[in-house]
Amino acid sequence: MNSIPVLEIFGPTIQGEGMVVGRKTMFVRTAGCDYRCSWCDSAFTWDGSGKADIQKMTADEIWDQLVAVGGERFDHVTISGGNPALLSAIGELVQLLHTKGIQTALETQGSRWQPWMLDIDDLTLSPKPPSSGMKTNFNVLDQIIEQLRPQNNTSLKVVVFDDADFEYATDIHSRYKDVPFFLQVGNDDITSTDTVALTQHLLGRYEWLVDKTIASTAMNNVRVLPQVHTLLWGNKRGV
Amino acid sequence: MNSIPVLEIFGPTIQGEGMVVGRKTMFVRTAGCDYRCSWCDSAFTWDGSGKADIQKMTADEIWDQLVAVGGERFDHVTISGGNPALLSAIGELVQLLHTKGIQTALETQGSRWQPWMLDIDDLTLSPKPPSSGMKTNFNVLDQIIEQLRPQNNTSLKVVVFDDADFEYATDIHSRYKDVPFFLQVGNDDITSTDTVALTQHLLGRYEWLVDKTIASTAMNNVRVLPQVHTLLWGNKRGV
Numbered sequence: 333m334n335s336i337p338v339l340e341i342f343g344p345t346i347q348g349e350g351m352v353v354g355r356k357t358m359f360v361r362t363a364g365c366d367y368r369c370s371w372c373d374s375a376f377t378w379d380g381s382g383k384a385d386i387q388k389m390t391a392d393e394i395w396d397q398l399v400a401v402g403g404e405r406f407d408h409v410t411i412s413g414g415n416p417a418l419l420s421a422i423g424e425l426v427q428l429l430h431t432k433g434i435q436t437a438l439e440t441q442g443s444r445w446q447p448w449m450l451d452i453d454d455l456t457l458s459p460k461p462p463s464s465g466m467k468t469n470f471n472v473l474d475q476i477i478e479q480l481r482p483q484n485n486t487s488l489k490v491v492v493f494d495d496a497d498f499e500y501a502t503d504i505h506s507r508y509k510d511v512p513f514f515l516q517v518g519n520d521d522i523t524s525t526d527t528v529a530l531t532q533h534l535l536g537r538y539e540w541l542v543d544k545t546i547a548s549t550a551m552n553n554v555r556v557l558p559q560v561h562t563l564l565w566g567n568k569r570g571v
Numbered sequence: 572m573n574s575i576p577v578l579e580i581f582g583p584t585i586q587g588e589g590m591v592v593g594r595k596t597m598f599v600r601t602a603g604c605d606y607r608c609s610w611c612d613s614a615f616t617w618d619g620s621g622k623a624d625i626q627k628m629t630a631d632e633i634w635d636q637l638v639a640v641g642g643e644r645f646d647h648v649t650i651s652g653g654n655p656a657l658l659s660a661i662g663e664l665v666q667l668l669h670t671k672g673i674q675t676a677l678e679t680q681g682s683r684w685q686p687w688m689l690d691i692d693d694l695t696l697s698p699k700p701p702s703s704g705m706k707t708n709f710n711v712l713d714q715i716i717e718q719l720r721p722q723n724n725t726s727l728k729v730v731v732f733d734d735a736d737f738e739y740a741t742d743i744h745s746r747y748k749d750v751p752f753f754l755q756v757g758n759d760d761i762t763s764t765d766t767v768a769l770t771q772h773l774l775g776r777y778e779w780l781v782d783k784t785i786a787s788t789a790m791n792n793v794r795v796l797p798q799v800h801t802l803l804w805g806n807k808r809g810v
């Protein structure tokens with residue numbers, strides 16, 4: 333068995349974002365990312381600060397740890413990062429989880445293809461808008477979406493911080509009209525520890541994004557969501 | 572054409588609840604309900620206070636009004652009440668909307684069957700827990716779910732205010748294991764006009780519901796959501 337660099341295994345909690353928002357789930361967070369987004373809220377997965385916490389684990393070891401932490405209180409596992417699509421060994425983990433009757437969700441920016449993407453139950457592709465400082469490789473993204481299309485397991489999610497990001501989101505939605513599309517408000521204060529103030533601020537940003545979506549005739553078949561876990565728990569990790 | 576008693580037509584806005592939470596949509600609210608829930612947040616649909624606002628409208632007239640209000644900024648219409656399942660004429664409206672390329676969502680407590688339920692794109696059955704003061708007729712609900720099962724368009728949603736409601740929700744989920752299941756935190760202060768205080772209060776209630784769900788081994792394949800529109804706009808109507 334190949335090993336996977338794991339940074340955190342926690343839960344059960346709820347999924348705070350995207351196509352299965354609110355779903356009771358466990359989280360497995362992998363280390364490493366090919367991007368360096370300016371506002372990354374998981375920079376510890378790639379900036380060296382979490383290095384000491386990385387454990388190389390096989391799929392079996394991850395399963396044992398999931399059961400040790402979550403007991404019988406879960407039937408769904410979310411794999412996040414970093415970018416888990418850097419890791420071919422995720423395929424073994426997903427297969428193992430399925431044999432245990434566990435559903436899987438995974439999020440990646442869509443910069444790399446992995447054949448196991450076909451097996452994920454709820455796959456979120458989250459290409460990064462201009463404010464991230466990253467550039468989307470549309471050749472790769474086109475090919476990924478082409479291969480996933482028959483599977484019907486995929487949604488697109490774009491995090492929006494400003495007007496330029498909203499334009500980018502509009503372009504993504506019109507490029508892949510048939511893929512379920514989610515807009516998410518960006519958290520522009522990832523260090524605040526004042527959860528009440530942060531909640532009110534993020535709800536204000538969410539209202540701004542809702543208003544922009546309401547006004548746009550190019551954004552009809554879309555869903556607009558806040559980060560629900562941030563409304564609940566602010567910037568705390570591991571919840 | 573038969574006429575439908577309509578209380579409000581507004582939007583576009585976002586759907587604040589359930590299976591398509593966040594979806595950009597128009598709302599058509601019908602008058603009349605066979606229930607009298609203690610905490611009903613739409614009591615004006617049945618308690619006489621909205622009587623002067625009721626308009627009898629045909630499906631064509633409703634469509635004209637939707638376009639007058641929403642222009643080209645929508646492709647989805649949510650029909651709510653009251654209990655729209657009291658009205659057989661909803662079938663004509665749904666058919667008309669589909670010919671216009673519009674998707675439809677509808678919510679009802681599941682106390683009455685209508686054949687047009689098969690045609691709704693996103694149908695939410697929301698049986699009412701003990702705190703409502705209402706009693707679920709499980710013969711009717713069983714039959715409705717039986718007929719809808721092949722359609723795959725249905726989800727169950729239970730609003731939870733207290734421990735007894737959570738037990739009721741657990742029973743509903745185990746009775747209909749295969750139907751996507753949503754837990755929603757109840758708004759126990761439907762008169763507050765202090766939106767900030769209400770938001771914080773409801774997020775606290777939401778955390779309570781999340782914690783109960785996390786702790787329960789009978790509640791794994793579930794989704795737990797707040798009322799997103801109430802977090803944004805408090806108890807304001809027509810948004």
Ligand code: SF4
Binds near residue numbers: 365374375
């Ligand atoms: S792709 Fe995700 S994990 Fe990677 S830098 Fe960007 S936000 Fe962070």
Ligand code: SF4
Binds near residue numbers: 606610616653680
């Ligand atoms: S079923 Fe819905 S509309 Fe009717 S009384 Fe109960 S909460 Fe109000």
